[in-house]
Amino acid sequence: MPTQNLKLLNHLPLLNPASLHETTQQAIAEIMSEGESKNTRNSYKSAMKYWAVWYRARYNQAFTLPLPVPVVLQFIVDHALRYTSSGETIGLPDELDSFLVENKFKAQKGHFSIATLLHRLAVLSKAHKVAFANPNPCKDPRVQELISKTQKAYAKKGMHSIKRPALTKEPLVQLLEACDQSLKGLRDKALILFAWASGGRRRSEISDAHFDRLIHQSETGEYLYLLLYSKTNQTGQVSADAYKPVSGMAAQALADWLEASQLNSGYIFRQINKGGAIGGKLSPVSINKIIKSRCAQAGLSEEFTAHSLRSGFVTEAARQNIPIAETMLMTGHQNINTLIGYYREGNVLESKAAKLLENGV
Known part of the structure; x- marks a missing residue:
């Protein structure tokens, strides 16, 4: 394009090559969403809504990214089943657990299955990636270690995902x-x-x-x-x-x-x-x-x-x-x-x- 013609475009906003403009970030998110199946989008939407409600109840703050690592560790502790001297328990306060169930944010009271817990973390990690929110707490070694030990604990308890029977x-x-x-x-x-x-x-x-x-x-x-x-x-x-x-x-x-x-x-x-x-x-x-x-x-x-x-x-x-x-x-x-x-x-x-x-x- 001739240099003199570029002067005609001087009214356009200049972009910073070192970072993405807000509208570009939004466009990327829209393209990625459109490329996913409806079921996946609904699944992600439900998971993020749960994160937002849980976060508001736990911290009395609006949900924003990136989340600090301690928040993700707390989420795992709140929803993973563990044994104590007094029996099985989770970190989620009973009053909050009842609220989440009564308002249909959670299917039933008690712990998450390992599949649900992993899904919630995967969705949160994806949300950080799409929003270019760094650092991603789900990649933190402390989170990785805790979720790995949680998986092993569930396996020792014989708690595994139940597969639906096959229509042979x-x-x-x-x-x-x-x-x-x-x-x-x-x-x-x-x-x-x-x-x-x-x-x-x-x-x-x-x-x-x-x-x-x-x-x-x-x-x-x-x-x-x-x-x-x-x-x-x-x-x-x-x-x-x-x-x-x-x-x-x-x-x-x-x-x-x-x-x-x-x-x-x-x-x-x-x-x-x-x-x-x-x-x-x-x-x-x-x-x-x-x-x-x-x-x-x-x-x-x-x-x-x-x-x-x-x-x-x-x-x-x-x-x-x-x-x-x-x-x-x-x-x-x-x-x-x-x-x-x-x-x-x-x-x-x-x-x-x-x-x-x-x-x-």
Whole structure:
């Protein structure tokens, strides 16, 4: 650009190259928020609201970043279960604990699970990072040491995260039998099979399923679904394993739903009101409610959730000796250790290694 033309821009505010302007920091935060899933944003929002309320109650001050290290140490002590000479206890005053529960900032009185405690700290750390608030107290060696010892203490107590049971083939068939031939029944059957048979899709992926990414194979009657955005593909890269098959029973169920609903554009799985009219897309929360409701109708455990479809697909693949590489292509897992984490106790009991004394007898 000619130098003389630059004079025309003299009215613009000058930026400091050594630091970010406030508006730039806000823009970065907005971009990062937009790039996250709705579930993640809601999770972060809930966690930060809890931090703010707890901080106000504990220190009678407005919540600001960066937080001092002693505050984070106090938060851990307030919410981690520990044993004393008088029994189990936490640092959170009982009156404050009751207030947090009564006002729905906390689900129940008492200690946090280790997963919840780690999540609260991770969100706080992320908040410092996004706000360029330094130093980050969560990175402090004292905080790291205390949370490490807390994890070990929980493990010694046998306190671990409970995984939801897996919807493997047998309970899945039972679940599908609960879906009748009504419009809702056809939708729910198609939704369940679409999620399970295409690799165990997450609730958000089912909610966002769109006709623009659904490819009908007219020769076979089957479908391919292009999964452009997922937890493991957040940049929307198109690759061979981004195409998920919807075949066999799943394809037929999907075809039945589309024929009955007369849908051919927009979101695939929609709300249906009491009068039978089709509305907007189903939310991830609604999808979880549908799965739990159908499980109740089928007489299945109330512990089953939408995530049980994903763990069920992986567990069933293991039972049928499907190569792990093929399973990972379907589920989209990038880390084999994460995949193995879905395997359930039933697989251990069915292992040949568990029957060494009987083998060959």
